[in-house]
Amino acid sequence: MPAVRADSVYKVFGRRPEQAAKALSSGASREEVRAQGATAAVIDASFEVAPGEIFVVMGLSGSGKSTLIRMLNGLWRPTAGTVEIDGIDISKMRPKQLRELRQRKVSMVFQHFALLPHRTVLDNAAYPLEVKGEPVAARRQKAREALAMVGLEGWEESLPSQLSGGMQQRVGLARAFAAGTDVLLMDEAFSALDPLIRRDMQTQLLELQSRLGKTIVFITHDLNEAMRVGDHIAVMRDGRIVQIGTAEEILTDPANDYVAQFVADVDRTRVLTASSIMEPPAATIGVGGGPRAAVKTMRENQISALFVLTRDRKLAGVVREGPTSEALRHGESSLGSLLDDDIVRVGPDTPVADLFAPAAETPVPLAVVDEDGKLLGVIPRVTLLAALGNGSEETEPVDDPPPGLDPTASVSVDREGDADVSA
Amino acid sequence: MSLHNLATSGPSIPQIPIGSWADHLVTWLKFNIGVLFDGIKSVVETVVSGLSDALIAVPWPVMILIFILLGLWLRTWKFAIFALLGPLLIVSMQLWDDAMKTLALVIVAAAVSLILAIPIGIAAAQSAWVSRIVKPILDLMQTMPQFVYLIPAVILLGLGPAPGLVATVVFAMPPGVRFTELGIRQVNHEVVEAGEAFGASPWKVLLRIKLPLSLGTMMAGVNQVIMLTLSMVVIAGMLSAPGLGQDVVGAVSQTDVAGGFQSGLAVVILAIVLDRLTAGLGERAAPEARLARRARALKRRQAKGRNANTDAGQAAKVNA
Numbered sequence: 001m002p003a004v005r006a007d008s009v010y011k012v013f014g015r016r017p018e019q020a021a022k023a024l025s026s027g028a029s030r031e032e033v034r035a036q037g038a039t040a041a042v043i044d045a046s047f048e049v050a051p052g053e054i055f056v057v058m059g060l061s062g063s064g065k066s067t068l069i070r071m072l073n074g075l076w077r078p079t080a081g082t083v084e085i086d087g088i089d090i091s092k093m094r095p096k097q098l099r100e101l102r103q104r105k106v107s108m109v110f111q112h113f114a115l116l117p118h119r120t121v122l123d124n125a126a127y128p129l130e131v132k133g134e135p136v137a138a139r140r141q142k143a144r145e146a147l148a149m150v151g152l153e154g155w156e157e158s159l160p161s162q163l164s165g166g167m168q169q170r171v172g173l174a175r176a177f178a179a180g181t182d183v184l185l186m187d188e189a190f191s192a193l194d195p196l197i198r199r200d201m202q203t204q205l206l207e208l209q210s211r212l213g214k215t216i217v218f219i220t221h222d223l224n225e226a227m228r229v230g231d232h233i234a235v236m237r238d239g240r241i242v243q244i245g246t247a248e249e250i251l252t253d254p255a256n257d258y259v260a261q262f263v264a265d266v267d268r269t270r271v272l273t274a275s276s277i278m279e280p281p282a283a284t285i286g287v288g289g290g291p292r293a294a295v296k297t298m299r300e301n302q303i304s305a306l307f308v309l310t311r312d313r314k315l316a317g318v319v320r321e322g323p324t325s326e327a328l329r330h331g332e333s334s335l336g337s338l339l340d341d342d343i344v345r346v347g348p349d350t351p352v353a354d355l356f357a358p359a360a361e362t363p364v365p366l367a368v369v370d371e372d373g374k375l376l377g378v379i380p381r382v383t384l385l386a387a388l389g390n391g392s393e394e395t396e397p398v399d400d401p402p403p404g405l406d407p408t409a410s411v412s413v414d415r416e417g418d419a420d421v422s423a
Numbered sequence: 424m425s426l427h428n429l430a431t432s433g434p435s436i437p438q439i440p441i442g443s444w445a446d447h448l449v450t451w452l453k454f455n456i457g458v459l460f461d462g463i464k465s466v467v468e469t470v471v472s473g474l475s476d477a478l479i480a481v482p483w484p485v486m487i488l489i490f491i492l493l494g495l496w497l498r499t500w501k502f503a504i505f506a507l508l509g510p511l512l513i514v515s516m517q518l519w520d521d522a523m524k525t526l527a528l529v530i531v532a533a534a535v536s537l538i539l540a541i542p543i544g545i546a547a548a549q550s551a552w553v554s555r556i557v558k559p560i561l562d563l564m565q566t567m568p569q570f571v572y573l574i575p576a577v578i579l580l581g582l583g584p585a586p587g588l589v590a591t592v593v594f595a596m597p598p599g600v601r602f603t604e605l606g607i608r609q610v611n612h613e614v615v616e617a618g619e620a621f622g623a624s625p626w627k628v629l630l631r632i633k634l635p636l637s638l639g640t641m642m643a644g645v646n647q648v649i650m651l652t653l654s655m656v657v658i659a660g661m662l663s664a665p666g667l668g669q670d671v672v673g674a675v676s677q678t679d680v681a682g683g684f685q686s687g688l689a690v691v692i693l694a695i696v697l698d699r700l701t702a703g704l705g706e707r708a709a710p711e712a713r714l715a716r717r718a719r720a721l722k723r724r725q726a727k728g729r730n731a732n733t734d735a736g737q738a739a740k741v742n743a
Contacts, residue, residue, distance in 0.1 A: 073620060075616065075619060075620060098622075099622040099623070099624060100622065101622070102619075102620055102621060102622035103621065103622035104622075107620070107621060108617070108620040108621070110613050110616070110617055110620075111613070112613050114611070114613040114614045114616065114617035115614070115617075116614060116617075116631075116632060116636075117614075117636070118635050118636065118713065127618075127621060128621040128622070131618075131621050131622050131623045131627065132622070157721055158721070159717060159718055159721075161718075162718060175621075179621060185620075
């Protein structure tokens with residue numbers, strides 16, 4: 001069962017929202033319902049979040065992502081469609097049930113931290129438990145543990161205003177963890193932080209996530225952040241989800257030009273891994289083969305080195321053309337003495353960024369091997385360089401480029417275009 | 424055609440007797456729920472006269488000492504000097520008892536105003552609906568010339584402190600409502616949302632988040648209410664509400680420059696003392712100020728802790 005599920009969720013503000021949602025579902029455009037005085041913030045959003053995964057919703061301001069996340073804990077009620085948490089439909093819940101849901105199942109981290117300025121760090125972290133009605137000692141204990149988890153021990157008695165932005169957001173994280181809910185909503189949680197601190201926070205979030213196994217819905221407008229933390233990413237535009245997939249899927253196979261242009265300036269080397277750019281080896285030879293066969297194979301394929309595999313396809317080593325021809329002239333019949341183990345082996349999940357240094361050290365292509373040492377593929381230098389360029393395939397065109405990427409359109413769209421109705 | 428002609432020769436519209444409607448309403452109130460007003464009157468008179476007797480019973484040096492201590496606590500030593508000299512001047516002008524009567528009326532009227540104003544302000548902040556209804560009423564209450572309130576008040580409640588107090592409450596209440604609403608509305612939206620997102624009920628959000636964070640602005644409203652109360656209480660002297668107002672009214676009717684100036688000056692001194700003290704109270708109540716105080720206290724505690732540690736360390740060294 002998915003931890004969070006949204007099924008054809010609509011959110012329309014303004015006049016006669018239900019009718020507008022109905023019109024949208026039968027094909028009306030966002031502009032058509034706007035003419036009727038209704039603003040469609042979220043249109044037909046469907047997705048599932050598996051327990052323990054980080055699901056990123058990415059889009060520019062005005063794309064409806066903040067409204068979407070607020071429907072997952074009932075701060076906004078969907079105009080149409082259903083939202084399920086742990087299989088329970090929350091879209092029709094009464095206010096009291098919703099409050100209980102937020103106390104027990106879904107907590108939230110805010111863009112500008114939203115700490116209570118008149119309370120100490122400790123009492124801020126303990127706030128969700130206070131709402132739940134836990135006794136003072138118990139909730140302070142849990143809050144202390146949560147603060148220790150984010151590395152803030154020793155700051156319990158400080159006030160939020162005495163902390164830096166990054167530390168304040170760690171209090172926000174601790175507060176959400178202290179609530180003890182399985183689902184965490186993070187609304188642009190790191191967007192207000194400096195880039196370096198943002199990276200630290202992402203790292204810390206990933207560490208905590210691997211330890212605690214929370215289900216996280218993470219909103220961001222920063223593609224690099226989305227690619228870094230997200231197990232799955234939903235790209236939103238003008239209220240609609242235009243693509244859902246893993247970082248690699250979105251990068252290598254964008255659903256349309258909008259997504260393609262969006263991902264154009266991402267640091268591909270951080271997202272792409274060895275397995276996504278490796279190629280099948282041009283040729284290999286078994287350990288049983290002789291120098292004659294090896295030389296023949298190399299000449300046929302016009303390569304100067306050949307990977308040698310054991311019977312169960314494990315990488316045994318490499319033989320080079322020069323020594324092998326020599327050995328052939330001397331009448332050697334086995335490759336055993338020619339076998340050279342001077343190969344760089346990399347795992348399939350190694351980011352492309354980490355492949356450059358090893359590739360520079362060896363003239364032989366990089367060997368991508370699995371945990372058992374089996375050869376999965378090879379990465380010649382030329383492939384590595386090609387991965388830096390744009391290797392994406394043909395995509396279906398969209399009429400206009402995404403705002404913010406076309407230098408002539410960015411300002412005007414941001415200013416007078418879609419007002420962020422969720423702000 | 425002259426303007427005058429235009430005015431008289433324009434199309435005539437029927438005269439709407441709003442004035443006589445108001446008159447009928449007041450008469451109706453007097454004859455139908457007169458008992459209620461009698462009740463209000465006797466309660467107000469008991470409370471006001473009780474409090475003013477109590478204030479007068481306190482010897483003036485003690486009272487001045489209280490002013491000085493409050494001044495030192497809430498403001499600076501400079502203001503404490505004014506809190507000594509100002510009231511001394513009132514005493515020397517032989518106006519101390521009247522000043523205390525005025526103070527009693529101010530305290531009661533401000534208390535009643537705030538008891539009414541703060542809940543209305545909270546309701547207006549919580550609901551756009553209430554806000555839309557309350558706003559024009561407040562405008563009316565504030566812009567209607569103050570003297571107009573005295574007429575129905577005196578018909579319904581007779582002479583004495585009661586009509587003065589009612590007219591004062593009507594006049595002084597609006598800033599209390601407005602500042603309360605403003606204070607709550609300007610609490611950071613995201614912080615309020617955080618309360619909701621963790622499942623706090625609207626009531627808990629109000630008590631634990633909105634009110635504590637709007638206290639500073641609300642105290643500015645309290646200060647305004649008190650100042651308006653004082654100004655109206657003086658005018659209520661026309662209805663023989665006791666205190667400095669009566670002295671002023673008496674001086675006006677006798678064209679007594681000396682008496683008028685003296686009682687006027689006493690009002691000014693009282694106003695300055697009340698204003699500075701309540702403003703000081705507001706500054707202390709503001710979240711930023713409370714935070715700063717707490718931060719200082721924390722630092723002191725931490726410093727003490729460190730000193731204790733180093734002392735222990737040195738002691739250990741000496742022992743070794």
